Amino acid sequence: MPLDGLFTHAMVNELNQYVTGGRITKVHQPYPNEIVLVVRQNGTNYPLLLSAHPSYARAQITRIPYENPQVAPGFAMFLRRNLEGARLDKIEQVDNDRIINLYVQTHDELGDRQTLSLTLEMMGRHSNLFLIRQKDQRILDLIKHVSPDQNRVRSLIPGATYRLPPAQDLINPFESDLKPLAKICLDQPYEDWPSAIQSTYQGFSSQAAQSLALALKADGDSLANAKNWLNGFNDLKPTLLTDSKGKTSFAPFDWPSPVEVSRRYFDTLGELLDAYYVGKAERERVNQQAGSLIRLVKNEQKKNRSKKKKLEETLEESAHADQYKVKGDLLITYPHLVHKGMQSVEIENYYDNNKLIKIAVDPRLDGLKNAEKYFHKYRKLRTAKDFVDEQLEKTQAEIDYFNQIAAQLEVASPKDVADIKLELQQEGYLRVQKKNKLKPKVSQPDRFESSDGTLIEVGKNNLQNERLSLKKSNRSNIWLHVQKIPGSHVIIHSDHPSPETLTEAAELAAYFSKSRDSANVPVDYLPAGKLRKPNGSKPGYVIFEGQQTLYVTPKFEDVEKMRLNKK
Template structure:
């Protein structure tokens, strides 16, 4: 079920139960198109996420902790001015559409009370969030400014009068009788019902129309079936459906649908977290990490090309002795060569006098050709040490960037910022901005094992280094997949139980390049045995005396053990 008007109806019902009467204590804008209002009600904080994302627009109470930017954007500064400290008076849906109004009473500059409305329109790429003064419907600010040449229907700029999107002239199924539905049942075949429902009633997606059709295409009073089906949205039963192919879909109620398995949740917010946590987070990471991915790919391409050339040089160096033999033979029998010859066959006294065909430079005589072979021999022999040194450095660079690739694959948006700082510090990304403020490194992900032991997982090299070499106790247990790029994992216990050790090893395997593999080797030892070589990249450590576990990553374990806040 996409987020249509019916689902929005259920959301508003949940919001009214949990949020109305609460006070807005904090306002954040973690991402460009999304805000979080923290509403405190009955001694509990409810983070309300309002997203105008073009693909994942939604409103929900979220339990996922969001990392906030160090500098607040202009829009959130406006919201804080009008909303922080205000009581949420009422929440209403607009005509069973994908629009929700949140009303508060705030004081203006003169201290007079004025009604302020926060409106979210969840309409794909046209999604937006408005702060509106209710008395004159003036837009005080909005999260997306849209110039007049991009929207000629209504003005979407601060100071303009807020106008609703164009009306669709459909009936609200929750406030109108179902006379038209009764007529449809009599006059049209069942296969035509979904299209009729969508064309007649506001807020029906294709999936919702098909679900209502299934509900009323039964014996008994069909109109009463329809009324009962609609009434269920006032008592939501959030359900996540898993198909045979692994696809996910969701609904506000447990309606009839083809699925392999289904999962019920206590609230719509918890269900939406489960549905969107991978999709929305991955989208955010892709947006933020696009430039980083290009940098990493370019560096990998450059170093892989360099490695091929170095290996080719080493192969030539292995044949250097053959060049010396040719030079020796030419200097021994120079009379066999005259200018203009392109090759000569000479008995090789190093190999039982077998004839050896030696290529020649036709412009040179025998002695000069011999000298040319000796020069090539000396250069290759001299180059071996340099090439081996460069080969080691290049291989280390390739390993480093493969590690970055693995980190980006499991990164959250806060991790992307750390990786960007690391690449800037390493000189891989140029920057002209010089900030006196020291960059803030995000915290590792925290998990609690089945027996209550704290486990931390570094998601990038800066986190890994700080976690393993600075924060961990020497007796804490450190884990890492064997010889594969991955995260550092710390069990904050010197003697963890076997269950905790296995769970931590599975975390290490999941947050690595081997997350899709089975029977992954994971090394572990006390953190005090780790050493960082001088000049090594961030997060690089050496160790000995480790033990090894073999585990298979379990994605479900991540959600089960992760500490939400």
């Protein structure tokens, strides 16, 4: 289901259970439209994600690792000044809409007690996050400033008075009786029930309306069935639904579905949303941050493939260079047969039993000049072969390099994008921004733990791979890489890992490669001390021998079980 008003109702109940009454200890803004409040409650830190993303707006407790920018954005700095150390008093939903208010008790500049609210509107591309002073409803700041030209209904700038979006004249299902449902069931055919539910009650997505229609249609008292269905939003059983085509959706409880689905259950809504969004939201974040890098890589791949094709044509032509010498010899032997204006000439080829050979000639030149043209092309092709071989080798290395970068961008998390950008700057493919005086910092490899507790690290880009494989690791630790295709470097922090750990590390190597969707993926492994880096080679490139090979089939669920949280 989309994150509608009903799911928001369930999420507010869960957030009140875990974080209400806690202290906001840290404020982060890892992505442009998203804030993470670290709330400490009963000795536990809860990372509370408030997202105003245009496609994935939501509020949840998240355990997905994130990397903060080196310089905090202005909105994050403003929230830190106003919220860090403050108590999160309560969380409320506005009616049954996709709007929640997080009320915070704090003090103003004079030390007087005041109540602020973080108001999250989850409205698709109109999503926004506000910090509002409650006594006068003044907007202190907001994550997206919107000019009056873009929104004439209400003012969305700091200093303006906060007003709710225009309300819909619909019924809140949690605050009224369900008698209109009985009328819908009596007056309309079943096919129209979902749309009638949406046009009558507030906060229903199409999936929720379809599920309620199924509950109404089930055996027994329809209104009793509807009440039981609504009670599911207070008695949660977070469920991830997957249909026969692999499409996933989520529900706050194990509700009826109009299609056959498999079901996976979670302890909390936060864990459910992490499982649902871990691929989708991360991919969107990477695409936003890496759009220019993806274009650069595609252009370089296209350019080098075209260059390789031309070099191969030249090489093919140079393999037949002797035919140009033969034609030159024949023309210089029989120059009188060529007259200006001729397009071609037939001459007996004394190199081939005097068989007639047709030779194309330049109509502007005589026989001797045409012979010299063929000799010139022959000499050029003969001398070009060594150069073309060298250029082909370099071009193939460039193709392999950008194939590797493309594969890394496919599995990158947002924190990896900065490393890939830094690498391309260092290699001269991207211009360095002089205005950024901070020294770039390479992010840490992803960390995992095998079933027997052994640490496994996975490099997600070439700078991480370089440090992980050649500089950081104990040289007797086991190194793994998927065989003969682009992928991540993996290090097992053990000299003699168990067979289970070795298999699990091989699954990580296969998953973080271009073969993540394949079965029986070959993965090479050997001690890291046997790796060698050729002089002048690209970052992350190594050679080795004496490896052994495992065959594994990577699975997302197995990878996530091994992942170590960084928070």
